[in-house]
Amino acid sequence: MAKKPKSDPNYKVIAENRRARYDYAIEDDLECGIVLEGSEVKSLRQGGSNIAESSAAVENGELWLVNSYIAPYEQAKTWGHEERRRRKLLASRKEVARLWNATQRQGMTLVPLVLYFNHKGFVKLKIGIAKGKKTQDKRETEAKRDWNRQKARLLRERG
Template identity: 45%
Template sequence: MAKDKKKSAMISHGIAAQNRKGRFDYSIKETVEAGIVLKGPEVKSLRLGRATITEAYAGEREGEIWLFNVYIPEYQGGVLSRFEPRAPRKLLLHNKQIDKLLGEVKKSGYTLVPLDIHFNDRGVAKVTIGLGEGRKNADKRHAIAERDWQRDKARLMRARG
């Protein structure tokens, strides 16, 4: 019976962690889905949905793209293997994708923003990386006003029937 409760709390498909502030602070030009190198207990902790990526960022190290400052807490399920919760984690991308992303970062000054960590249909952990450009405060105010207008418009349409 205890196993059934534990299984229902785990996420096999869907979003494990989301960076909502990333879409607000940056205007995302393009997104790329990348695999992530994880250890067993990290995957179990991710399936419980306890990861945080609001302060995370992606960058280059030795010609590859890595994810820095992602917080994945230790899994408390009796596993002896310990890991660093904020350790850098390697992203799995094709060489063409890496060259394209790093070229855009160097040429146009874009930033690689992790938008979410999710599990695909096969149960494999993936990271959505956005190629974003920082927004100014006026742009952020415009985004807030647009979001409020869309909410009010939907409310009015529902009221009309």
């Protein structure tokens, strides 16, 4: 997750895909910008969005965010936005080529992790380059998490 800098009034997490780390083994991540309309930004400031069912894809040398939800902005009735439209993501050509290579040749998936306002007030999206976990791996991760919780509880009781 994106860390919050100390005493930064502009930084704000809008939406987080908490299930991504459970379903995927994330090997690398990338911060990129996102092309939005004015009503979308205002809606995000109010906190109405969801990236849990969305994904990212490289098509024709461009990076796209597919199936993300941004709630309609009530005050923008005539010039509103589509809630689930494809949104272009901004990354350098080199990064897009690296992502294309990871998805097409290595069989990885691009998973949106966090949507947030950075310290300058711009909307940013953190994308994870991930490999899907099998059911056994998910059970293993859950067992490790439970054991760490239990261990912490035991250490608290002793000391």
